[in-house]
Amino acid sequence: MPSPSIVSTIRSEWIKFRSVRSTPIGYVVTAVLTIGLGILITVAIRSHWHTMDPLARIAFDPVATSLAGVLFAQFAIGVIGILYFSNEYATGSIRPTLAATPRRSRVVVAKVVVLTGATLVVAEIVAIVTFLIGQRIYAGVVPTASLGTPAVLRSVLLGGLYLTLLALLGLGLGLLIRHQSAAISVYTTLLLILPIIVIFLPSSWQTTISRYEPSSLGRAMMSVAPPDQMFGAWTAALVLTLYVVGVLGAATMLLEKRDA
Amino acid sequence: MITVEHVSKSYGDTVALRDLSFEVSAGVITGFLGPNGSGKSTTMRIIMGLDEPQRGRATIDGHSYRDLSSPLHAVGALLDAKAIHPGRTARNHLRALATSNDISQRRVEDVLEFVGLAGVADRRAGEFSLGMSQRLGIASCLLGDPGVLLFDEPINGLDPEGIRWIREVFRTLASEGRTILVSSHLMSEMALTADHVIVIGKGSFITQGTVDELTTTRANAVLVRSAENERLAGALRAEDATVTPQPGGALLVEGLDAGAIGRVALRDSVALVELTPQRASLEDVFMELTAGATEYASTQRGIDA
Known part of the structure; x- marks a missing residue:
């Protein structure tokens, strides 16, 4: 019997991914949060533009502000990734899955390919749509940006990539922790609570540490010109990718070793 | 194997x-x-x-x-019939498994037909009764023949x-x-x-x-009926057998097999009416074998003991 190729595993995981309701629901929530909050934020900025501090107006980034909804949607997108693996443990279907594909790292690779592909498409569309709506709202009152500018295009596309990397971070946490609620707690802690804890550290530590926080990396990725205390956009993308590779790598090693 | x-x-x-x-x-x-x-x-x-x-x-x-x-x-295995994402349909569950091992969609339909789930294959597995889930589990076992x-x-x-x-x-x-x-x-x-x-x-x-x-190997009791039960019982007890009178005039003999009981009866000239080796039920054998090997055995004494 010829051995099935990795493509068969990917196709199998794709069937599993699209055949549960949590997937479309997760993407719809992501889109609604990103676009909806993007509209709210840009409308608010437009209406307060003339009363804004002149310095703030000079430093104003029409791209990052229009994409601010991403920083809320990151919770929905992470849950898609978390559920994709932890659901298998919650329902017990991990056993049939690993019985069908005993080379366990293949299952991880297949899920990564499916999740990356689907999320990248959805997240890039959502980022571009949000950006365009935001610029339309700004038009005539607030300075606007155009996708024709390389730095602007980069920021918008990295916004989509940021969401995709967070979905993958969720996937890794879901596999590492196995329990849905615990994995969601850890994910939320990393994105939301950690930055709050950092605020209580001495200020010299703060500037060093805070640039490594996932949300700071996201803001850096979506800024046309990231502030000095943050990483550059591409460096931030690289650092976040390393986090994802680290978590997924550790989770895959444990998957190979642990009892299913 | x-x-x-x-x-x-x-x-x-x-x-x-x-x-x-x-x-x-x-x-x-x-x-x-x-x-x-x-x-x-x-x-x-x-x-x-x-x-x-x-x-x-x-x-x-x-x-x-x-x-x-x-x-x-x-290998086909059914370890836990309920180990299926409850929101996924039976057909999609089988299709995902089949695809991972290059098994055709035709085969998915065949096994659904075989286990009698073809008509409900597009219902979510969470809506299935345990019996239907067992059937779906059997279908998944048979996918790869x-x-x-x-x-x-x-x-x-x-x-x-x-x-x-x-x-x-x-x-x-x-x-x-x-x-x-x-x-x-x-x-x-x-x-x-x-x-x-x-x-x-x-x-x-x-x-x-x-x-x-x-x-058979665990059966060690023989049911005996004879014309002179009391004399036979005495002779068998002399051979270290345990003899228990049964209702209806029979004796249950433990410790001697049917052949040995027959020889004792012949020696003492007791006419036998019945000589039946008692076959233990598998249930009895199992209880005997696993006594002491039960994780959560109930005690003989009542709860008020």
């Missing part, structure tokens, strides 16, 4: 299996018996390469499960009609020369389903044999 060799497995401080060895041969239905908590499911997970034993190994036709390149073509099949407590939750159906399925699969291991804690069920029985208790091997062998 399934081979389990000297397998030991602990989860933390809990010992699940101790040096367990046995073989399961092809063409017959092998019952895997033990009280709840005796390690049946653990053994099956180890055979499936899902759990790793601390010592020993389990192989399928000489290969470790995790080395199988296209496992669904070699494997030579080895494992079923963990497949009878649980089935209605009488389902039980009869599953027994027929096992029969058919065994007659096609497949290796079939069916676990159960219900003796009476195995007496009807299995040809060969492996008994474990507290993670250790206890015995194995055909259902006939187990029930």
Whole structure:
């Protein structure tokens, strides 16, 4: 019997991914949060533009502000990734899955390919749509940006990539922790609570540490010109990718070793 | 053929299996018996390469499960019928499994038809009764037309009609020369389903044999009727047998087999009316064998003792 190729595993995981309701629901929530909050934020900025501090107006980034909804949607997108693996443990279907594909790292690779592909498409569309709506709202009152500018295009596309990397971070946490609620707690802690804890550290530590926080990396990725205390956009993308590779790598090693 | 060799497995401080060895041969239905908590499911997970034993190994036709390149073509297993995402339809569940092992969509439809779920294949698995889930589990086992099949407590939750159906399925699969291991804690069920029985208790091997062998070798009582019960009883007691008078004028003799009782009767010139070796039920054998090997035995004394 010829051995099935990795493509068969990917196709199998794709069937599993699209055949549960949590997937479309997760993407719809992501889109609604990103676009909806993007509209709210840009409308608010437009209406307060003339009363804004002149310095703030000079430093104003029409791209990052229009994409601010991403920083809320990151919770929905992470849950898609978390559920994709932890659901298998919650329902017990991990056993049939690993019985069908005993080379366990293949299952991880297949899920990564499916999740990356689907999320990248959805997240890039959502980022571009949000950006365009935001610029339309700004038009005539607030300075606007155009996708024709390389730095602007980069920021918008990295916004989509940021969401995709967070979905993958969720996937890794879901596999590492196995329990849905615990994995969601850890994910939320990393994105939301950690930055709050950092605020209580001495200020010299703060500037060093805070640039490594996932949300700071996201803001850096979506800024046309990231502030000095943050990483550059591409460096931030690289650092976040390393986090994802680290978590997924550790989770895959444990998957190979642990009892299913 | 399934081979389990000297397998030991602990989860933390809990010992699940101790040096367990046995073989399961092809063409017959092998019952895997033990009280709840005796390690049946653990053994099956180890055979499936899902759990790793601390010592020993389990192989399928000489290969470790995790080395199988296209496992669904070699082994079909139903470990837990409810281990399915409740929101996924039966058809999508089977399609995902089939695709991972290059099994055609045609085969998915065939197995759905075979287990009688073709009409409800687009319903979510969460809406299925336990009986329907068991059928779906059997369908997933058969996807790759494997030579080895494992079923963990497949009878649980089935209605009488389902039980009869599953027994027929096992029969058919065994007659096609497949290796079939069916676990159960219900003796009476195995007496009807299995040809060969492996008994474990507290993670250790206890015995194995055909259902006939187990029930015959364990039978050690003989029912005797004679013209002179009292004289015969005295003679048998003199031979160290235990004699218990039964209602209706019979004697239950333990400690001597039918041949020895016949010789005593001949020697003392007692005419025998009946001499019947008592065949233990598999249930009795099992209770006897696993006494002391039950994880959660109920005590003889009442709760007020």
